[in-house]
Amino acid sequence: xxxxxxxxxxxxxxxxxxxxxxxxxLTTLQISLLGWLLAVALGIVSGALxxxxxxxxxxxxxxxxxxxxxxxxxxxMFFWYFGVPPLLPEAVRNWLFDHGVEFWAGLCALGVYHGxxxxxxxxxxxxxxxxxxxxxxxxxxxxxxxxxRLIIIPIALRLIVPPATNESLNxxxxxxxxxxxxxxxxxxxxxxxxxxxAKAFEALAAGTIVYLILCLSIAALMARVEKRFAIPxxxxxxxxx
Amino acid sequence: xxxQVITNNFAFLMQQGFFGIGNFVGGTLRLAVPAMxxxxxxxxxxxxxxxxxxxxxxxxxxxxxxxxxxxxxxxVIFWFWFIIPNLLGKSxxxxxxxxTAFVIFEAAYLGEIIRAGIQSVPKGQVEAATATGLARAQMxxxxxxxxxxxxxxxxxxxxxxxxLKDTSLASIIGYVDLTKAAQxxxxxxxxxxxxxxxxxxxxxxxxxxxxxxxRHLEKNLARS
Numbered sequence: 001x002x003x004x005x006x007x008x009x010x011x012x013x014x015x016x017x018x019x020x021x022x023x024x025x026l027t028t029l030q031i032s033l034l035g036w037l038l039a040v041a042l043g044i045v046s047g048a049l050x051x052x053x054x055x056x057x058x059x060x061x062x063x064x065x066x067x068x069x070x071x072x073x074x075x076x077m078f079f080w081y082f083g084v085p086p087l088l089p090e091a092v093r094n095w096l097f098d099h100g101v102e103f104w105a106g107l108c109a110l111g112v113y114h115g116x117x118x119x120x121x122x123x124x125x126x127x128x129x130x131x132x133x134x135x136x137x138x139x140x141x142x143x144x145x146x147x148x149r150l151i152i153i154p155i156a157l158r159l160i161v162p163p164a165t166n167e168s169l170n171x172x173x174x175x176x177x178x179x180x181x182x183x184x185x186x187x188x189x190x191x192x193x194x195x196x197x198a199k200a201f202e203a204l205a206a207g208t209i210v211y212l213i214l215c216l217s218i219a220a221l222m223a224r225v226e227k228r229f230a231i232p233x234x235x236x237x238x239x240x241x
Numbered sequence: 242x243x244x245q246v247i248t249n250n251f252a253f254l255m256q257q258g259f260f261g262i263g264n265f266v267g268g269t270l271r272l273a274v275p276a277m278x279x280x281x282x283x284x285x286x287x288x289x290x291x292x293x294x295x296x297x298x299x300x301x302x303x304x305x306x307x308x309x310x311x312x313x314x315x316x317v318i319f320w321f322w323f324i325i326p327n328l329l330g331k332s333x334x335x336x337x338x339x340x341t342a343f344v345i346f347e348a349a350y351l352g353e354i355i356r357a358g359i360q361s362v363p364k365g366q367v368e369a370a371t372a373t374g375l376a377r378a379q380m381x382x383x384x385x386x387x388x389x390x391x392x393x394x395x396x397x398x399x400x401x402x403x404x405l406k407d408t409s410l411a412s413i414i415g416y417v418d419l420t421k422a423a424q425x426x427x428x429x430x431x432x433x434x435x436x437x438x439x440x441x442x443x444x445x446x447x448x449x450x451x452x453x454x455x456r457h458l459e460k461n462l463a464r465s
Contacts, residue, residue, distance in 0.1 A: 005327055070402070070448035071441040072409035074420055079441065082433030176313035180413055187315050200323035208312050208320070215311035 011197040012206050024189030025210055031107055031185060032172045038111025039171060043118025050123065061119075069116035073177050076113050081105035081181040106178035114171045121167050125160035126152075158229050165222040169215050176211075186210060246432040247439050258422025259443065266336050267417030273408045276343040277401050283344055284351025289381070291356045302352070309349035314407055318342045322414045339411035347404050354400055358393030359385060391462050398455035402448045409444075419443060 011017055049061035068076070085093050085101060096104055129152060137147030179188035190207030194200045247254075253263065261268015290302035309317065321342045326332040362385050370380040412421035423436045430436070 066449070067441075067445055070406070070452075071444045072406040072420065074409040074412070075423075075437055075441050075444060078420070078424070078433065079437040082427065083437050084434070087434065173311075173313040176315040177410065179315065187313065187319070190316070191319065194319075194323060200327060204316065204320050204323060208316055211313060211316060212308070212311045216307065219311075 005201070007202065008197075008199055009202055011193065011199045011202055017193045017197065020189040020192055021186070021206060021210070024184060024186040024207075027103075027184055028172070028175050028186040031103065031110065031178060031183060032175045034107050035110035035114065035175065036168060036171055038107065039114035039118050042112065042115025043122050046115065046119040047122040047126075050119070065116045065119045067116075068113055069120065071113075073109060073113050073174055074180060076109040077106060077177055077181050080108045080112075084108075102178070102182045106175075106181055106183045110171060110175060110178070114167065114174070117167055117170075118164070121163045122160060125163070126156050128159055129155050155231065158226075158231055161222065161226055161229070165219065165226075169218060172214060172218070173211065243432060243435060246426070246430050246435050250426045250430070250436075253426065254419065254422050254440070254443075257417060258419035258440075261418075263417075265417040266334065267421070269405070269408050269418040269420075272336070272339055272343070272411055272416065272418060273405045276340055276347060276408065277404055279340075279344040280347035280351055280404065281397075283348035284355050287348050287352030288355030288359060291352060292359060306349045306352055309346050310353075314342075314346055314410055315413065317346045318410060318414060335411065335414050335416040338414060339408075339416050343404065343408065343411075347400070347407075350400055350403075351397070354393050354396045355389070357396070358389040361392045362388045394462065395455055395459050398451055398458070402451050405447055405451070406444060 012021065046061040046064050049057050050065070052058060081102060084105070085096060088096070133151055133155065134147060137151040138144070142150065175185055176187040178185055179191065182188070184192075186207055190203050193203040193206070197203065257263025257265060257267060259269050261271035287302050287305060290298045291306065293299050293302070318339065321338045325338060366384055366388065367380065370384040375383065408418055409420040411418055412424065415421070417425070419440050423440045427433050427436050
């Protein structure tokens with residue numbers, strides 16, 4: 001910092017700014033959580049559709065995954081915010097404009113974009129289970145449903161946890177892109193504090209630390225879960241990342 | 242659907258937005274390509290530092306990686322955008338700010354890929370290189386890195402695709418890349434659906450080309 005820069009950390013909690021930060025954190029958590037639910041649902045559905053024996057459905061799911069995950073999230077933000085509402089029926093549009101259209105557009109963008117990426121995570125997790133596991137389950141006399149429930153899904157879940165954690169953290173961090181369409185999440189509020197107090201360093205430090213705490217604690221928690229449920233001899237134990 | 246807005250503005254979107262040969266300093270490729278090259282070079286240093294025998298070097302590299310992987314890219318771009326004027330007393334052009342932010346941010350991710358790639362080389366190779374009398378630097382240069390590079394190629398290309406997509410975020414500080422070019426056209430023409438879908442297709446084509454090339458490389462490398 002140059003000599004003429006005066007640190008003033010109290011801007012973070014004096015006046016309205018503390019409330020802004022808190023509100024930004026809540027919005028970030030809200031849009032991330034809802035986006036995560038949408039993304040996981042879309043990931044499971046599209047992942048399942050890619051295995052059905054009906055080609056058009058398979059193509060549709062492949063198209064969804066390939067197209068949506070290979071285009072920047074920012075473009076999807078603009079697409080859902082500016083591009084889609086004019087095409088909707090009048091009643092839906094009016095409802096959206098009365099109920100925070102930017103939040104719903106941001107949610108769609110996050111959920112649909114990360115849904116495509118979750119789909120790949122789930123698919124590669126399931127594909128990395130050796131076929132012999134299934135054959136062994138059948139030969140011990142389990143039915144197909146039982147071997148899925150007792151063998152395949154427990155293994156798949158454990159294999160999916162590490163990449164799914166990474167992807168969930170990406171989703172959380174990417175929710176910051178929603179600031180471009182005016183969702184008042186954490187980064188947006190950090191910007192706002194910077195604008196009103198001209199204390200860039202303090203505002204950015206506050207936002208950054210909140211993101212770091214969120215991401216590092218989720219990562220640490222999931223690393224423990226991973227270790228707890230590690231399959232001996234199947235995945236490297238305790239790699240952490 | 243009115244595709245006329247695309248045909249009318251095609252030259253602007255592609256020349257200015259994508260290639261960066263228009264009136265503004267801008268362009269997706271002009272940012273993405275140097276960011277990839279410089280980010281990769283810095284990433285090699287980070288990756289090597291993560292494996293260093295010097296504890297302080299290893300630790301500082303770990304802190305670097307964990308820090309940048311725990312913070313959104315948007316936040317990093319804002320850091321540079323708002324702090325540089327405070328530090329230097331004057332603001333730098335968007336291009337320099339964006340390039341710096343991308344190189345520093347992506348190097349954290351690329352460093353991890355490079356570390357994993359180096360660790361994937363069998364230990365016997367190190368022992369063999371040492372036995373033939375190579376110094377540590379020579380061993381890295383001639384034995385470990387070439388093999389590591391081969392192992393990490395798929396992950397590397399994936400990260401380059403991520404970087405290409407991420408460059409769209411440079412538009413939030415006013416850098417005129419493809420996304421910003423579409424915004425500029427949209428402000429005049431108000432055809433968001435067509436415009437954003439169009440640039441989505443352009444981004445997709447680039448990603449698709451890169452990932453097909455990665456698949457091709459993977460296949461070739463698996464054979465050899």
